[in-house]
Amino acid sequence: MLASIALFLQRAVVQGIPLLFGSTGEIITEKSGNLNLGIPGIMYVGGISGVIGAFFYERSTATPNAFLSILIPFLAALAGSALMALIYSFLTITLRANQNVTGLALTIFGEGIGNFFGGSLANLFGEGGSIAMTATSNLFRKALPFAEKLGNIGTVFFSYGFLAYLAILIALLTAWYFNHTRSGLHLRAVGESPATADAAGINVTKYKYMATCIGGAIAGLGGLYYIMDYTNGVWTNGGFGDRGWLAIALVIFALWKPNIGILGSILFGGLYVIYLFIPGLDRSSQELFKMLPYVVTILVLVLTSIRKKREYQPPESLGLSYFREER
Amino acid sequence: MNSNAALELRNVTKHFGSVVANKNVDLTVRKGEILSILGENGSGKTTLMNMIAGIYYPDDGQIFIDGKEVVIRSPKDAYRYHIGMIHQHFKLVDIFSAAENIVLGLEEKGSFNLKKATERVREISAKYGFEIDPEKKIYQMSVSEKQTVEIIKVLYRGADILILDEPTAVLTPQETQKLFSVLRKMRDDGKAIIIITHKLHEVLALSDRVTVLRKGEYIDTVITAETNEAQLTEMMVGKKITLDIDRSEPKNPQDRLFVKDICCVSRDGVKLLDNVSFTARSGEILGIAGIAGSGQRELLEAIAGLQHLSSGEITYIDPESGSEEDLRDKTPLQIRDMGVRLSFVPEDRLGMGLVGNMDIIENMMLRSYQKGKSMFLERKKPKTLAESIINQLEVVTPNATTPVRRLSGGNVQKVLVGREIASAPTVLMAAYPVRGLDINSSYTIYNLLNQQKENGVAVIFVGEDLDVLLELCDRILVLGGGKVTGIEDARTTTKEAIGLLMTKTDGGDET
């Protein structure tokens, strides 16, 4: 029984980590007033960039260096997803395009890139079959050495690849950044009231660009984790599914607070896999369980809007573009 | 050039689209003085200040700080030149605390320490005599507290040039006095202070020199001690104001609308209307005076069915049947369905009275589209109406299908007033109907209101220019802090008397 609970928690965390990356990235983005609905696409690109990085490194050398095997896909994922976020930033911040439309277009584009290269990489370079980055994946999945010795505790706390710990660390750092640094204060001001921030001498454009691109890069790591850790380096088209949207749901659930996001991601992950651990559930009830994260998010959205507590609201200028000489 | 000049503008020009907001404006402010910028609404005062503060970028002209030419591209540049502006619409983040707002945008050396900042805020407050809790959130603050935060914010940055945009518009007289003493203290500290206002007595009471703008252009700068109200007014409006508004005696006035003890509370629990009672009569213009934000808007909206009342009664007396109708908490639609012909020209013309992106015909339909059983819109009558308004009121527009947003302010107002009058109202309410209008358009509006009065309409006119109120209205109701502080006969009362009533807010309970 205990072992089963430990295993459940472990699966919940594994499911939750991509969401945590995605939601932390989206929170940073939204704090600057940008509602980036392109996050699902960005996460696809993060994943495939990692795969492409690994693919070329694995092909280029017979004796891969463990450090480079991790570093190259990692940097590739960061670069790929930041580039995607840069497209969004240019369109919405510089060209002041509608954020919803731009975000949705970015998602279409990103999923296209992910699935296209995922499906064609092998074809394009003359090898048939699907791509499996097993060697690289094994490095990403390396758990802490003492995890197995600690039994259930080891399973729950120490059995993950390094990206999982990184996700939690980033979320905690982000929460700290928002509340305890000058730059965090400035970023929040930009999202709440860009005109105020501007009048206070804050470079609104710079903050929006930085937040969106860094947020995008962090979200992209979610895609990388999914592919390198969760699926053992095997890319399946569309396999990432709706996790990107779930990450956006998590932002609302977490009330735009990354530290709540950590617990939320594990909860969402748990709801995603709980059907496997409740005995006697048929497949149809599984589908209903998968609905829960969304339903819970809707409830949070409705309750916070009815209660109207100022601290729980989305950033005031979320979704609006800023033009200084507007009048 | 004056070596003592802190800031100098030369030939500054700014356009918005085809509208000229500022044209070749010169301005100098010295260290250790208070300079008033005086001008009517729409004379370009705020635009000019926004260029100094880096909000707008001038199309042409030069700016000098301490005698050196500078380029102010952004508010950040402005801060670097030690310029601080307190905007009329406060630039504060609502969910931040006072201290957080004050340090916002600063790039001090060392680690971020809100506690230390809080201490400095307390120091500044003590020096100038502010009472403020640095940890209080902005959304929990009163207007004057917010203004204090804005002032501290500017001082915290060590500003040497302070710009205040209509700082007294939202303050009580006591708060205004307090603000003035703070400003004097700062002047004695050697700071250069620019204050925008259109209240003459404040200009005379506070400033050392006055610069006057009119329609975006620089008129002149005079030393306050050497001028008087009449001269300033003349500079401000161009020629001596002899209004010469025709005023007929009310014919057979009958009670049309009873307002009794109405109260209205804002979402934050502030009393916006406090036991307001009056009667509006047919064939008469009832003026409403008061400093901005004394409850004028709420009062008219309550009558129009747009504002929920916490208590009180609004009763309409039908001119034909003489029957009484209760209007309280009815929607505008219900009011119309009861046969009450109530017209309302709101203060916010393009945000409430009209739809800017729709053309004149479609804006006519706002009032008439629901008529008739058909599912489809009737376009013919609105078109005829639009054309007759364009002809009769001499609206300058390419045609009736031009979006009203593209018309000038005066023409927008003609379209709005024209539509409201077209429904042959028995009660006509107009809030600041001549704000921002040129003299000719203003007279068109006065004449229209007078015509309505002669037709037996009960007219309620909210105005800000006391001269106009005194010459146009039959009676003047004065609002102060949401209360009726007096109802005067416009033919016998004086400007001073009204002014006194305006500042009487049954003070004392504010602080």
Next chain:
Amino acid sequence: MSKSTIKAKEPLFHIAKRDAMPLWKSWLIRLVAIVAALVVCGIVVVLLTDLNPLEVYQTMFKGAFGSKRKIWATAQNTAILLCISLAVTPAFKMRFWNIGAEGQVLIGCLATAACMILLGDKLPTPLLFLVMIAASIAAGAVWAMIPAFFKANWNTNETLFTLMMNYVAIQLVSYFITIWENPKGSASIGIINMNSQAGWFPYLFNQKYLLNILIVAVITIGLYIYLKYNKHGYEISVVGESENTARYVGMNVKKVIIRTMALSGAICGIAGLLLVAGTDHTMTTDTAGGQGFTAIMVSWLAKFNPLTMILVSLLIVFLDQGAGAIATAFRLNKSISDILTGIILFFIIGCEFFINYQILFNKKHKEEK
């Protein structure tokens, strides 16, 4: 003092809002953007396939219009995308960001499939069709009214709410798929009423898709008239432009919001009906295929004009079909069409900037140091 050390440097240009631009000019800008986008798309494909550029466009064109069958497929896909785009339009005109079309369509699919499966053999055909139509419309409308209700009463963020409703709908569909599974264990419901064909739309003039296309044509014209000449359409415009004005003239803003969203959802429901009864005769979680999202962009790019939407949906479908042909011809993955669609969208979205703003270069009266 530090002030004097700052150099007086003027920025090269600044951005200002434009007054209205003549219509032809704004459409010219959009056309230029589309052409530029097609060129970029061509370059991308050339890079991936080493094909000569002309051939790329030729293959694309053939893919969309190369045969009678392909033309019908293009027309059918255009019709469905157009239908969903029309659906989201009333809400958008009201500035209600309904990005839940995907879910509303799926719920329409679900209602249709439910009628076909549960009542297919029990009701006479005309009655069955009536029930299917009513059910799909009602389902879509209700699904859309839920977020509208909360928006109208508590100003609950509709973008996020409708987004979440999509996934609730998807899971609901998954749930029913497991219940109606056929054959057992296949994780799909197979072709509904394979033998009786109950609830299948009839062929008109021997064309499977003609009925779908006609229905969408009627909706297009109907919606155009509704938005432009109907009193409700007028109310939608006023609420969208300024809620304050709407209140001022006595419109019931809450009612307008809920009613308009119900209409949006209802048309989505019809799209679901067309997809299940008129096209696929089955239902998966992917039946809407992301078109609920694409439609948002179609509607927005067409400036909410139903007639312009015909052209925009055709453009998107053409790209999709054309890219599909390239993918088949060069054994590439079909997702290349998403990449190309994305590029086109970026260009069209970006070009709006040049319609709304102008870049002013600063001419300085004196030389800079």
